[in-house]
Amino acid sequence: MRAFFTDEELLHDPQQFMRLGRIAKPTDLPSRAHALRDGLAAVGIALEAPADYGRGPLEAVPASTTSTTCSRPSSSGVR
Amino acid sequence: MKAPAGVEPGIEVLPNLAPYYSGVPGVDRPPCPATSLVARTGWYIGDLACPLGPHSWTSIVRSAHAAVAAADAVVASGDAAYALCRPSGHHAHRDRANGFCYVNNSAVAAERLRTVFGRVAVLDVDAHHGDGTQNIFYARDDVLTVSTHADPAGYYPFYTGYLHERGVGRGDGFNLNLPLPHGSGNDAFLDALDRGIEAVRAFAPAALVLPLGFDTFRDDPISVLDVDLDAYRVVGERVGALRLPTVVVQEGGYRIDAIGKALEGFVAGFRSAR
Numbered sequence: 001m002r003a004f005f006t007d008e009e010l011l012h013d014p015q016q017f018m019r020l021g022r023i024a025k026p027t028d029l030p031s032r033a034h035a036l037r038d039g040l041a042a043v044g045i046a047l048e049a050p051a052d053y054g055r056g057p058l059e060a061v062p063a064s065t066t067s068t069t070c071s072r073p074s075s076s077g078v079r
Numbered sequence: 080m081k082a083p084a085g086v087e088p089g090i091e092v093l094p095n096l097a098p099y100y101s102g103v104p105g106v107d108r109p110p111c112p113a114t115s116l117v118a119r120t121g122w123y124i125g126d127l128a129c130p131l132g133p134h135s136w137t138s139i140v141r142s143a144h145a146a147v148a149a150a151d152a153v154v155a156s157g158d159a160a161y162a163l164c165r166p167s168g169h170h171a172h173r174d175r176a177n178g179f180c181y182v183n184n185s186a187v188a189a190e191r192l193r194t195v196f197g198r199v200a201v202l203d204v205d206a207h208h209g210d211g212t213q214n215i216f217y218a219r220d221d222v223l224t225v226s227t228h229a230d231p232a233g234y235y236p237f238y239t240g241y242l243h244e245r246g247v248g249r250g251d252g253f254n255l256n257l258p259l260p261h262g263s264g265n266d267a268f269l270d271a272l273d274r275g276i277e278a279v280r281a282f283a284p285a286a287l288v289l290p291l292g293f294d295t296f297r298d299d300p301i302s303v304l305d306v307d308l309d310a311y312r313v314v315g316e317r318v319g320a321l322r323l324p325t326v327v328v329q330e331g332g333y334r335i336d337a338i339g340k341a342l343e344g345f346v347a348g349f350r351s352a353r
Contacts, residue, residue, distance in 0.1 A: 001327075001346065002152045004145040005163035012138030012166055017179075018127030020082055021089025027300055027333040028179045033165050036329060039339030040161070043346045047163060050141070050148030057147045058140065061173050061186045064214050 003040055005047040009033060083301070096126030096177065096236070108174055125177040135166075139181040142166055146184035149326045150191040153286065159325040159349065162188065167330045169209040169290045170236060178235060179331070183211045185290040188326045189222055196285035196324065197221065202275050203228070204314060205292025205330040206304055208240025208256065212290065218250040223282040227271040229295075229303045230258040253282075261303040265310045268295060269317075276317055287323040293332025293341040300333050311341045315348025322353070 010030040016023045037047055082088050111122035124131075142164040149160035168184030170177040185201060189212070193199045201216070203209035203226040216222040231240035239256075246254040255278045257271040279287065291314075293299065295306040318325065327349075332338040 001159050001161055001350070002149070002156075003161040003163060004148040004152070006141050006145070008141040009138045009145070009163070009165045011134035013132055013134070014130045014179075015132070016130060018093065018095045020086055020095075021091055021093045022087065024086070028166060029333075029335065030165070031335055032333065032338060033163060035335050035339040036163050036342050037339075039342035040163075040346065042339070042343045043350075045161070045346065048148070050144040053144050053147050055140070057187055057191060058143050058182050060190050061183060061215060062190060062219070063173055064217055 001045060003045050003047050004050045005033065005037065006049040085300075095128065123175055125172070125175045128178050129176040129181060135181070139166060142168070143182045143184050143187050146188040146326065146328055147191060149328070150188040153192065153324045153326050154195050157324050158353070159319075159327065161327040161346070162329060164329045167292075168328070169203060169205060169212050169330050170207065171211045172214050177211060178207065180211060183215060185209070185288050185328045185330070186212050186215045188328055189216070189288045192286040192288065192324070192326065193222060198282070198284045199223075199286050199288065200279045200282050200284035200323075201225065201288045201290065202279055202318065203290040203292075203330070204272060204275075204295070205290055206294040206299070206302060207231075207235055207292070207331065208258075209290055209330075210236045210239045213239060213244070213254055213256075216250065217246055217254060218248045220246075220249045220253050223253050223255075223279065223284060225255045225257070225275040225278050227257040227259065227268065227275055229261055229263075233261065234303055259304060262305055264297075264305040265307060265313075268304065268306050268310055269313055272314060272317060276321065279321065284323065287318070287321060287325045289318055289325060289327045290330045291327050291345065292330040293334070293338045296332070296334055296337055296341060298334055298337060308337065308340055308344060312344035312348035315345040315350075316352045319349035319352030
């Protein structure tokens with residue numbers, strides 16, 4: 001199984017997000033990628049950097065032709 | 080409302096997010112009519128979990144490129160590839176960031192596979208509903224979207240992820256949600272996985288995208304499920320046994336000292352089934 005990643009994905013370094021009415025410390029830490037890389041290494045998989053495909057493949061995602069439903073309001077939540 | 084352990088609620092009620100509505104059915108949402116950065120931020124960022132820093136865009140684009148490269152590798156090999164995507168993608172709509180996600184990497188991979196294979200299934204096993212992916216393909220009959228996740232009535236993304244959402248128009252019957260009661264363990268999680276796999280088999284796709292999250296793990300800082308690390312090897316075994324060309328796309332999972340082991344188990348299980 002080939003696997004793809006580049007260190008440029010570590011540059012995104014969020015500092016905060018809203019949780020229950022307070023700005024909280026981030027959970028999407030760059031170190032997540034290192035942990036995943038180590039997991040792959042343990043099964044003998046090395047990461048390869050993807051080519052630069054530009055914006056084309058991102059913009060190829062089709063537009064939704066309809067909105068999804070909003071099922072019902074929620075009274076509680078954890079994020 | 081009970082706050083999760085270690086989270087102190089704020090002094091006032093403030094929303095984390097607002098429901099997404101893309102406009103009139105059949106009509107795409109237009110570009111933001113205002114030029115103000117404040118206006119455009121509100122138009123294109125759907126909640127307060129998607130901060131943009133000076134280098135975020137580089138990571139967002141390159142994360143999506145990892146998914147593209149994995150899709151191309153699968154096209155070339157007919158086997159499987161893994162995209163280590165950060166930031167994640169499955170909450171992102173085509174034109175709106177949400178829930179730590181900016182561009183929908185799984186949808187990028189699915190669309191790229193679709194142009195080659197024709198029929199593609201997406202089987203999302205992250206703890207959160209893959210709402211962006213559902214929305215993108217909701218009216219499509221050539222991309223099946225299936226998601227197992229914690230019951231959204233009390234968990235992000237709240238507004239979708241329910242059983243009755245089956246698709247619309249040509250897409251009617253091509254979306255399946257399998258919400259799990261909070262506190263569900265391996266048995267319920269893997270039963271839902273089996274139902275998802277059954278739906279994938281019935282659809283008979285030529286390729287598969289697996290948005291893979293490890294935030295179902297019981298000790299994940301935002302988990303509401305009770306899944307242990309053994310489950311991910313089983314996920315690998317059962318998904319691998321589909322013997323489909325498969326792009327595995329990394330989504331959530333925030334317990335730094337566990338996600339490497341989780342991925343190791345998944346890959347070992349997947350390989351054992353090929």
